[in-house]
Amino acid sequence: MLARRAILAVLLAAAAAPALAQSAVPTPVKAALEKRDLRVGFTPGPYEDAFKAGVAPVLGAQGYRIAYAHFSTGLEVNKAVAYDEVDANVMQHSVYLKAYNDRNGTDLVGIVQVPTPPMGLYSRKHKTLSAVRPGATVAVPNDPVNLERALKILRDASWIGLKPNANPVDVTELDVTANPSGIRIVPLEAAQAPRALDDVDFAAIQGNFAIFSGLKLTEALALEKMTGPYINVVAVRRGQAETPWAKAIVAAYRSDAFQAAIRADRFYDGFTLPDYFR
Structure with a gap:
């Protein structure tokens, strides 16, 4: 009887182990990894239209839902990303982003370049x-x-x-x-x-x-x-750059569908295109 109870205890412990391992992952981290609702910030300009034309459809097909947030200045939208009010923004080049980080002690990073109109x-x-x-x-x-x-x-x-x-x-x-x-x-x-x-x-x-x-x-x-550092990027918090949703944004911009949408619209004539455009 004692041996049978010992065996039963071992089996119960083994069955509980996966559940315990899963519960050990902090809930906020799991939510960040599995999230399907994305908040993306924009300032005035063409970047939201490009996102809606070629990126949002790709993300939507993967089950992501996009909420669009609008800001008047780059300072406002960067602050919104830094304070987790939005997940990503599309409006700035890498030089501006570095200057913002240096000035404000933030850690935002660019994850993919986007078509950019020159000054x-x-x-x-x-x-x-x-x-x-x-x-x-x-x-x-x-x-x-x-x-x-x-x-x-x-x-x-x-x-x-x-x-x-x-x-x-x-x-x-x-x-x-x-x-x-x-x-x-x-x-x-x-x-x-x-x-x-x-x-x-x-x-x-x-x-x-x-x-x-x-x-x-x-x-x-x-x-x-226009040179590379002045081509605009999608910016996120550094800790979120490797999440599935951030990688999905990168893949959507690099997709054939996005490139086809941009090339088909004469509106984007004169834009500087990222190197991944073929």
């Missing part, structure tokens, strides 16, 4: 770059990272000379070494630049804000020579 130089008063005259006002973004992009456009147009600077977040107007065209640089909040077109001679406008305001990339008098 452009626009005008409602002039038809060509050669129309620039001494005293012409040129609006540029007032945040250092995007100021550097704007100044490079002006440099490439031969309007200014620019001191090389290895760290974009340190760039200021003091890095302008020459101004043979005699322009007057006017720093503005990036989102305000399209509305300033009636008041300035030229404006360097980020692609997302240009498109959101109804401007076309083909209307720009000059477009930046």
